[in-house]
Amino acid sequence: MVTTPRIWLDGVAATALPLPDRGLDFGDGLFETLLLKQGEPLLVDYHWQRLEAGLLTLQFPDNTLKHARQCLSLACDALHELPWAALRLTITRGTAPRGYAPPAQAAPRVVISAAPLQQDRREPGSPAKVGWADIRWSAQPLLAGLKHANRLEQVLAAGEAQRRGLDEVVVLDQKGDVSSVSAGNLFIVEGDRLRTPALETCGVAGTRRRFVMERLAPALALHCEETHLSPADLERADEIFYCNSLRGLQSVGELGGRAFTHFPVCEALHQRYWELITC
DSSP: OOOSOEEEETTEEOSOOOSSOHHHHHOOEEEEEEEEETTEETTHHHHHHHHHHHHHHTTOOTTHHHHHHHHHHHHHHTOTTOSEEEEEEEEEOOOOSSSSSOOSSOOOEEEEEEEEOOSOTTSOOOOEEEEEEEEEOOOOTTTTBOOBSOOHHHHHHHHHHHHTTOSEEEEEOTTSOEEEETTBEEEEEETTEEEEEOOSSSOBOOHHHHHIIIIIHHHTTOEEEEEOOOHHHHHTOSEEEEEETTTEEEEEEEETTEEOOOOHHHHHHHHHHHHHHTO
């Protein structure tokens, strides 16, 4: 059984990345983080669709997505014995002459890394302790929604949470509206309604965010809307949760000075999530 991280470069097992590479030089690329159950990537179509949109925006060659699919299939074949695994698929524009300008004939690289996850992902975690971040996301509408390789802001936000002994931090945009947590999308519960921040100028269009909006909310007769949320909206919410591909749905037990003690909607969403995602 695989017990250590595995790495593939363009579908071949590897231990090093050829240099130079524009992904390392400029963050010129995209990535997806997938949850695998016995080698099967969950919600993989959602990942491919987001990746395709990003490749189009960044003007990668037309055959890049097909190549990435082939590489992922090869990696997953080697991971079927693992109950759970975390897999990162990164696409860079590859090598090029010096300078920011992309090469006229790019040769993208697909780098995949995977590692086993010990905990059964279906087990709900303890409610998270969350605070307000000092950092704010930069505004760039062209890149809003994409999971591009420039993650320095997220590194700073996650470091802030770590230093403060928090599980996560809520990050605002440049206008002071709520955007997300450092590594996931955010929802608030108001009665039978779910509300999540719109992604107009920043943030990632998460696969689990989309799943909540398209599948989970309707399954539980909950109305869901994308909107502008203020910090005050979170402070008076009935419940708060955030989501990402590895964690699934995570309820918030504390935000700033407020404690949340009842999670009926979050618990129902968590149960239904795993019923739908693994069927």
